[in-house]
Amino acid sequence: MRYRSIERYLSLIPILAGGLGILVGALVIIGWSIRDEMLVQIHPSLVPMQFNTALGMLLSGIGLIFIDSRWRRVSILCGAFVCLLGILTLFQYAFAVALGIDQLFMEHYITTLTSHPGRMAPNTALCFTLTGAALIYAIRKTPSLKYTIGMGSLGLLITTLGLVAFSGYLLEFEAAYGWGHLTRMAVHTAIAFIGLGTGITVLSIRTEQKTDPSQYNHWLPIPIGVLCILVAWTVSQALLRQEQRQIHQMAIREAQSLAHDIRESIQPRIESLERMARRWEQVGGAPKERWAQDAVTYTDSRLGYQAVAWVGPKMTMRWIVPDTDTHRAQNLQGLFEATSRNTLLESKQERSTSFTRTSDLSQGGKGFLIVVPIYIGDEFEGYLLGSVRLNQLLAPVMNKEARGGYTLKLFEESDLIYAHTIDDRVDAKGWYEEVDIQISNATWRVHVAPSIAMIEEFNTHLPSVVLFGGIIGSALFMLLIRFSQIAQNATKLSLVNEKRLRLALDAGLLGTWHWDIRTNAVEWDDALQRLFGLEPGTFEGTYEAWRRLVHPDDLVATEEAIQAALADGPAYDVEFRVNWPDGTERVLRTQSLLVRDLDGRPTEMIGTCVDVTDANAARDIIEQANEQLEDKVTERTAELNQANISLARSNEELEQFAYAASHDLKTPLITFLGYLKQLGKQVEADNKKGIDDSIARMQRAADHMRELIDDLLELSRIGRAINEPEPVDVSELAREFAEDSTVLLTEANLEIRVEDEMPIIVADKVxxxxxxxNLLSNAIKYGRSDDGGTIRVGSQLSDGEVRFFVQDDGPGISKEYHDKIFGLFQKLEGSSQGTGVGLTIVRRAIEWHGGRVWVESEINQGTTFWLALPKTCLKSSAA
Amino acid sequence: MSNTKPLHFLLVEDDEDHANLVQMALADNRIANTVDHVLDGAAALCYVRREAPYEDRGRPDVILLDLKLPKLDGHEVLAQLKEDADLRSIPVVVLTSSEAEADRAKAYLRHANSYLTKPLDFDRFHQMIQDLKYYWSVWNQPPA
Known part of the structure; x- marks a missing residue:
């Protein structure tokens, strides 16, 4: 059985990502084909997605979708193509060659921010290379931690590249999506790569892991994460260094260019002054007018001399142009400074052009003198001096448009002789570059520093982006590895748990099922199919298939239970019979749980099923045994009750006996003692008649006493003195009695008639x-009318009993005494003979045989004593 | 002490010998002028109600009643006597051989005026009769 889990949703992500790739790729391809710029470019100012990019995107999407399907080859082919496309494009960039693949499929008519028409951006190409690699890698590798790390890295790298580019669009920061001057990554490309990268990352979390994951180090994500962060930091530092080097190189180039320009602007001045000197030397002296004419030419603004002068060999000022006192005094003032004198002397000795040190000019600003010695042969003629104003010299050079952003400085040795400062902060940060210029004897140093704005222009956020992206990516990667470990652990645990559960289910012969109500799909595990008598794998998997397997008589009740559960119950528990294909009938019990969606609609049902046939049979046996046990208990209880009743009666009899004995046994004793006392008096009085009377009464009392004791002994023997049962003929016993009592009967004028055919019983004959x-003597004593009568003895068979009767036709007994007469010492007449024990003996003796005795009589209607014995006492049934 | 009025006793006793002994004791002590003797409970009730064959008998001043009687026992006789408004005032002395506490309690519950057990020692019996005489003559003179 499969249960819904987060994995199901995770597995959707690569499919969605693939779908996104296909959608974006297909739309752009359509856009290029139907010339819809909106689809290709989204906005006219944005970079278009190149056709090759769209194609790669489409194929990447297809590859991602099919990666877990049967058509894995499609994924391999797509991956290979995409990877090749990326590698070839990167190759073109790297080696600046055109392989003719850029516009192979489509003529590119939109070239916004595109360095090579039809060529995808280098970062796009890199992404495709990685995507293609991932697609191929995913197919070939069986899931493992290595796979997860490899696949996860690829996916995260693609995602990060896409995110960086996309964030560039969001933050309007071009360096993030455009590398150098090369084609930019389109915004929709960036979005699609975020999706594809995520899909590939998720693919790295495969949990069909069968190996034991417990070997994995739980700390593993940390060193890997730290390493990744370190790499990102290194790369970002390298990028930063690269940017700084670019800035420095730019400054050096500027400084060299400036030095070159300065040299270029001084050189004509030197040459013109030297030409004047050569002319002087060739001519062998110069007339003043001609010299002055030349000098005026040199002092015009184009050549930039403030003044030109001839100084004689003795260092005396001879001529000067322009020839004013002011100039004479001012422009050549420096001539008489020590340093200038030395320059002149050096120049004379070396016979070469020299510069004086720069110094403040009297009319403001800084300047210097160019000194050219004049020799005609070896004859020293003096010096030609040209006064140069620095501002005038450098202004054209410095004011070049391209130099606008730089801070420029010119040093002579350590003296700052010229400065064009934009921002001093730059110098402090060490961003400047310096170049030396050697002209004649002068050494100048050119100092160039780019402006903050220029530095900022070069100083991109790319290193920060790389660092930031790297940290985020590393964190994600750590999480991914950890999650993968957990997932694999969970898989292992769930495998173990499933095995345990399976074991438990198998042990209990418990089947499980899952019914998806929306799709009507029913899943049964193997155990359940066996419970239904099916071979595992042969169940059709529908509700209807189940219906067919249920015993028709139980179907209605079972379906009602299911419907009731669907309607308002969370569960049901029902038993039903199934007929196995081999004809066996089994009883199954199923218990289920219902799952509902948020709206309360039932979506699925899960349940267990167990075979209760044997359990039910066992239960029936137990119930039957219980019933029997109950019957036995009832029987025994009845017996006990019976015993209790007879015990109670025997107690009652005992009490009655004690009471009666206290009265009846005492009665003759009282009489005896009473008359003994009287006897004494009568003897004293010599009352003869009285004496005889008392003795007679005492004799009677003693006789009665003996009679009582005999009867009581007889009574107590019943139930104790047991004789072997033997066939007894009641009629014979009656006739014996009649014969023994002949005298008595004759005196009383009585006759005993005994029925001829009476049943023989098996009993204690005594x-x-x-x-x-007892019955017959009672009949003789009390059942006699004044004129005698007849005593009948007979029998009757009725109601499962054999009955005997002794009937007289005497005075009868009133109904109120019918029960009383069987009591101990109960006599109807106080004066009558007897002890009142006879009928008690009769009752006890007949009851001991399992029978009963009762009397039927009315006053003057005679009396019938009935004896009833169970039929089992009949001789025939006993025999 | 008033001996002027003759006392009329009814003795209810099934045992002839006992009845004879009681009558002799009563005579010896000159307690009763007349003693009528009946043998069972049913006869005793007939006697006090003056039913046949006792229509001509007078109302007894004291009834000496045995408990163990045939047909209707002494307890039942006592109960019927004490339920009858006319007969209730006749003092009843239970005279029995039963020493059972149940019998004694039952008799007093049914308003027996006295309960005497038949002693085996006849000296004690005579003493009892003497006490009875004194008792009745002094304290229990029935309302006239």
Whole structure:
């Protein structure tokens, strides 16, 4: 069974990313084909997505979608193509060659921010190379931590490149999406790469891992993350250094150019002054008018001399142009300074042109003298001096348009002789460059520093972006590795758990199922299919297929239970029968849980199923045993109750006996003792008649006492003195009695008639005889009318009993005494003979045989004593 | 002490010998002028109600009642006597051989005026009869 998990949603991400790639690629291809610039460019100011980029994007998307499908080859082909496309494009950039692939498929008519028409940006090409590699890598590698790291790195790198480019668009920072002057990455390309990169990253988290993940070091993400951050920092530092070097190189170039320009502007002045000197030497002296004419020419603004003078060999000022006192005094003032004198003397000795040191000019500003010695042969004629004003000399050079942004300075040795300062802060930061200029004997140093604005122009955010992106990417990468480890651990755990569960399910012969209500798909595990008597794998997987397997008689009830659960229950628990294909009928019990969506609609049901056939059978047996047990208990309880009742009766009898004994046994004793006392008095009084009477009464009392004791002993013997049961003929016993009592009967004018055919019973003959004797003697004593009568003895079979009766036609017994007469010492007449024990003996003896005795009588209607014994006492049934 | 009015006793006793002994004791002590003797409870009730065959008998001043009687026992006789408004005032002395506490309690519950057990020692019996005589003559003179 598969259960919904986060993995399901994760697996959607590569598909969505692939879809995004396909969508973007296809739209741009269509855009190029139908000349829709909106699709290609989004906005006219933005860089278009090149056709090759769109094609690569389309193929990358397709490759990503098919990566986990049956058509993996498609992914390999797409990956290979995309990778090749990226590598070839990078190759073109790197070696500045054109392989003819840029416009192979499409003539490019939009070239906004495009260095080579149709050629994708270098960062795009890099992304494609990585994407292609990832697509190929994903197919070939079985999932492992190495795979996760490799795939994750590729994915994250692509995502980061896309993010950097996209953030460049968001922050309007071109360096992020355009490398140098090369083609820029289009904004939709950047977005598509973010998607593709994410998809590839997610693909790296494959959890079908079967190896034991416990070996993985949980700290692993940290060194990897730190390493990644270190790499990002190094790269960002290198980029920073690169930028600084560019700035310095620019400054050096500027300084060299400036030095060159300065040299170029001084050189004509030197040459013109030297030409004057050569002319002097060739001519062998110069007339003053002619010299002055030349000098005036040199002092015009173009050549830049403030003044030109001839100084004689003795260092005396001879001629000067322009010839004013002011100039004479001012322009050549420096001539008489020590340093200038030395320059002149050196120049004379070396016979070469020299510069004096720069000094303040009297009319303001700085300047210097160019000194040319004049020799005609070896004859020293003096010096030609040209006075140069620095501002005038350098203004054209410095004011060149291109130098606008630079701070420029000129040093002679350590003296600052000229400065064109934009911003002093730059010097302090060491951004300047210096170049020396050697002209004649003068050594100048050119100092150039770019302006803040220029530095900022070069100083891009790229290093920061790289560093920042690298840190974020590293963090993501660490998380990815950790997550992958956790996922693999979870997979291992879930594998172990599933095995355990499987074991538990198998042990309990428990099947599980899953019913997706929306799709009507039913999944059964192997155990469940076996419970239904199916071979695993043969269940069709639909609700209807289940329906067909259920016993038709149980189907309605089972479906009602399911419907009830769907309607408002969270669960159901129902038993139903199934008929196996081999005809076996089994009883299954299924318990389910219902899953509902947020709206409360049932979406799926999961459940377990167990075979309860044997359990039910066992339960039935137990129930039956319980019932039997209950019957037994009831029976025994009844027996106990019976025993209790007889015990209670025997207690009652005992009490009755004690009471009766206290009265009845005492009665003759009281009489005896009473008359003994009387006897004493009568003897004293010599009352003969009284004495005889008392003795007679005492005799009677003693006889009665003996009679009572005998009867009580007889009563107590019943149930104790047991004789072997034997066949007893009641009629014979009655006739024996009649014969023994002939005298008595004749005196009382009574006759005993005994029925001829009476049943033979099996019983204690002694007791039965006693019963008959007691009943018959009672009938003789009390059942006699004044004129005699007849006593009948007979039998009857009815209601499962065999009954005997002794019937007289005497005075009868009133109904109220019918029960009482069977009580101990109960006599109807106080004066009558007997002890009141006889009928008690009868009752106890017949009850001991399992029978009963009762009397039917009315006053003057005679009396019938009935004896009833169970039929089992009949001889025939006993035999 | 008023001996002027003759006392009429009814003795209810099933045992002839006992009845004879009681009558002799009463006579010896000159307690009763007349003693009528019946053998069972049913006869006793007939006697006090003056039913046949006792229509001509007078109302007894004291009833000496045995408890163990055939047909209707002494407790039942006592109960019926004390339920009858006319007969209630006749003092009943239970005279029995039963020493059972249940019998004694039952008798007093049914308003027996006295409960005497038949002693085996007849000296004590005579003493009892003497006490009875004194008791009745002094304290229990029935309302006239």
């Amino acid at each position: 007791r039965i005889r006693q019963i008959m004797q």
